[in-house]
Amino acid sequence: MSKETMEYDVxxxxxxxxxxSTAIKLKQLDSxxxxxxxxxxxxxxxxxxxxxxxxxRALDELIPNWKELNSPIKTRVSKEKxxxxxxxxxxxxPTWLLPSVQQNHNNYIISLxxxxxxxxxxxxKLGVEIFPGFPASEILYNEDxxxxxxxxxxxxxxxxxxxxxxxxxxxxxxGKVTVFAEGCRGHLGKQLIRKFELDKGKDPQQYGxxxxxxxxxxxxxxEEGLVMHTAGWPLDNNTYGGSFMYHAENKQVFLxxxxxxxxxxxxxxxxxxxxxxxxxxxxxxxxxGGKRISYGARALIEGGYQSLPKMFMPGALLIxxxxxxxxxxxxxxSHTAMKSGIIAAETINEHLNSQKELSTFEEKxxxxxxxxxxxKARNVKPSFSWGxxxxxxxxxIDQILFRGKLPFTLKHKHADHETLKPANExxxxxxxxxxxxxxxxxxxxxxxxxxxxxxxxxVHLQLKDPNLPISxxxxxxxxxxxRYCPAGVYEIQKENNVNKFVINSQNCIHCKxxxxxxxxxxxxxxxxxxxxGPKYGNM
Amino acid sequence: xxxxxxxxxxxxYNVQIRVKEDGSGIVTDNVKMxxxxxxxxxxxxAVKIKEAxxxxxxxxxxxxxxxxxxxxxxxxxxxADRGILVKAEGTVEPLAVSKILQKIVEKEKPxxxxxxxxxxxxDCNQTGQMLAALLNWPQATFASKIKVKEKSLEVTxxxxxxxETIEVNVPAIVTCDLRLNEPRYASLPNIMKAKKKQIEQIxxxxxxxxxxxxIDQIKVEEPPKRKAGIKVASVEELVQKLKNEAKVI
Numbered sequence: 001m002s003k004e005t006m007e008y009d010v011x012x013x014x015x016x017x018x019x020x021s022t023a024i025k026l027k028q029l030d031s032x033x034x035x036x037x038x039x040x041x042x043x044x045x046x047x048x049x050x051x052x053x054x055x056x057r058a059l060d061e062l063i064p065n066w067k068e069l070n071s072p073i074k075t076r077v078s079k080e081k082x083x084x085x086x087x088x089x090x091x092x093x094p095t096w097l098l099p100s101v102q103q104n105h106n107n108y109i110i111s112l113x114x115x116x117x118x119x120x121x122x123x124x125k126l127g128v129e130i131f132p133g134f135p136a137s138e139i140l141y142n143e144d145x146x147x148x149x150x151x152x153x154x155x156x157x158x159x160x161x162x163x164x165x166x167x168x169x170x171x172x173x174x175g176k177v178t179v180f181a182e183g184c185r186g187h188l189g190k191q192l193i194r195k196f197e198l199d200k201g202k203d204p205q206q207y208g209x210x211x212x213x214x215x216x217x218x219x220x221x222x223e224e225g226l227v228m229h230t231a232g233w234p235l236d237n238n239t240y241g242g243s244f245m246y247h248a249e250n251k252q253v254f255l256x257x258x259x260x261x262x263x264x265x266x267x268x269x270x271x272x273x274x275x276x277x278x279x280x281x282x283x284x285x286x287x288x289g290g291k292r293i294s295y296g297a298r299a300l301i302e303g304g305y306q307s308l309p310k311m312f313m314p315g316a317l318l319i320x321x322x323x324x325x326x327x328x329x330x331x332x333x334s335h336t337a338m339k340s341g342i343i344a345a346e347t348i349n350e351h352l353n354s355q356k357e358l359s360t361f362e363e364k365x366x367x368x369x370x371x372x373x374x375x376k377a378r379n380v381k382p383s384f385s386w387g388x389x390x391x392x393x394x395x396x397i398d399q400i401l402f403r404g405k406l407p408f409t410l411k412h413k414h415a416d417h418e419t420l421k422p423a424n425e426x427x428x429x430x431x432x433x434x435x436x437x438x439x440x441x442x443x444x445x446x447x448x449x450x451x452x453x454x455x456x457x458x459v460h461l462q463l464k465d466p467n468l469p470i471s472x473x474x475x476x477x478x479x480x481x482x483r484y485c486p487a488g489v490y491e492i493q494k495e496n497n498v499n500k501f502v503i504n505s506q507n508c509i510h511c512k513x514x515x516x517x518x519x520x521x522x523x524x525x526x527x528x529x530x531x532x533g534p535k536y537g538n539m
Numbered sequence: 540x541x542x543x544x545x546x547x548x549x550x551x552y553n554v555q556i557r558v559k560e561d562g563s564g565i566v567t568d569n570v571k572m573x574x575x576x577x578x579x580x581x582x583x584x585a586v587k588i589k590e591a592x593x594x595x596x597x598x599x600x601x602x603x604x605x606x607x608x609x610x611x612x613x614x615x616x617x618x619a620d621r622g623i624l625v626k627a628e629g630t631v632e633p634l635a636v637s638k639i640l641q642k643i644v645e646k647e648k649p650x651x652x653x654x655x656x657x658x659x660x661x662d663c664n665q666t667g668q669m670l671a672a673l674l675n676w677p678q679a680t681f682a683s684k685i686k687v688k689e690k691s692l693e694v695t696x697x698x699x700x701x702x703e704t705i706e707v708n709v710p711a712i713v714t715c716d717l718r719l720n721e722p723r724y725a726s727l728p729n730i731m732k733a734k735k736k737q738i739e740q741i742x743x744x745x746x747x748x749x750x751x752x753x754i755d756q757i758k759v760e761e762p763p764k765r766k767a768g769i770k771v772a773s774v775e776e777l778v779q780k781l782k783n784e785a786k787v788i
Contacts, residue, residue, distance in 0.1 A: 113569070114569060166723055216560070450553040450571070535571045
């Protein structure tokens, strides 16, 4: 059955900072353009999760008078701390000794979800049509192979793939240009990178998994505007990661942890590392007496410049972290995502109104501060493959002495799914039981995300080989999906002494970690029915 | 036949409700809002009746702040013909809502008024009944099946003892149960069309209705936390604990 079609000048997939910036900039440049934006979450912002210390540079360019428009950017960074943690002690590192990219005094502590909601309001005022609850599930191509648009997901399909009474077919959205802005590891972006070989000659992409909890803390421990980062415990010298703690408005603290997905030990559980981290005296004393009100997790890009794929292709652009514009040493991706969206809009406007090729994106990108930023930052993350201590020493030389201008580029050698060592060669890790005060289990955490997927729909976590988890991955890697999934989606259950791989897909918080880390790339994340997934508030 | 359907904007049923620190209410900032679930059933049923050729117009109405417009718009996207928003700030109690609906009914002259059996935020389950009293119309509450007849409705009601089938004369009020039907999805083209449909805005005060709450809310608090369970090794230990510690046997 052919689907109904709707035609636009520009179709944007994803309502995060990059997609919304493209939409806004397009309408500013030419208010006659027909622009629509699809978002898989039930509302804009509901799938957004980020630290977030926000650098306003891109927003200053996009909406210079944002301060007058009641934007949710209120808490200026007032104080910074950087701590190295050992098991029970903490050592403060003077912030003036930090590379300038890690200094935040001109930045703001924000909720990126709220910023996206506000950007969506601005976009709608300019006439952008925003459709939350409609995941783009399929890429449409012209006969010449160029991108023609996307199709939205069919709604009302049961587990076996049959149409339910409520069946509602998807729609084909055709754009003269389609912009993919799905965020890190977008499932359409992944297909485009493969089809158009956008990553040819680039290093394999690097990812991390980021956790975030929001705590309402005791007045006496609260210092609005305080930004604190830590490195060290509970991770060992060879695992890349660290924490953030941002004192936002209303006595809320954004507490989070990021772990590089290039970790080697299959027994490692990123979720439990984060929980354990909170028991450190330097952290516990701040959140003790407070209350955890939100939880979430999301994969993020860490590859930077070396891993950044080509961002244009016939008929389409790939922007933000769908490509990978996050600046890792800065621990910031919002301003870079927005800038890539602005450049995309400028390129598209010239393409539609002055017949310039979409490939001019490349030149615009290379002449922008975004490129300069990513280029300078390029050697930091790979240097940490030598361990935390050498990484810090190198980063000091690279970032403070040479300001990112060393005449060579370090390589990312492996994709994250290739780094796990066999389970029997690596030490097991005993994690302490949650106390339900400071530390929690996955079930009670997922509960806070408001996650729901309509039951009786096809499982959106597809196994290429359904037997592999038991026949291979369990034996060799002790099935790490049980541990790397931050929502407890994957379980090994014993039934009559036979192991069974269970996928609780209704718990999925759309972080994409499984799609990245599964050692055989056996798990494929596809879009569930629209509106499914977490319902994050001010994450 | 014309059907008026009342819809309410409430906190989405998936969201974990959080009580404000000072106990003055619940947190609604940055929280996902949706249509009250049984109101979706009410709209669906009205649209189905219209599609079966037994109704000529479906009008969706909501009472609340400006943003309740989204809830009316959602009803338009699944098939309501036009919308009305009666604007009122703060909590509007069921009595005030029914008085507002009474005024609208007098103006719009519908043959049927549908709404959800209760709202999932205050769980009052009063508006339909109060409206029936104010209008002196028959009411069929907790409807799980509706059959439209010439000048009446045959309604199957979900009651404690099972199912009860009654017949009510039109005009009538029907409050809908979740089992009544499966609400459809709003399709993209219909959402587009809904953006062009008309929503009339009226101020509650212009209708002469005072929406000031009549109930003093003293305090809102979370239910007590459940204590963690323990595992026992044997039936004997269980019996012993039930006897001596829990003192239930």
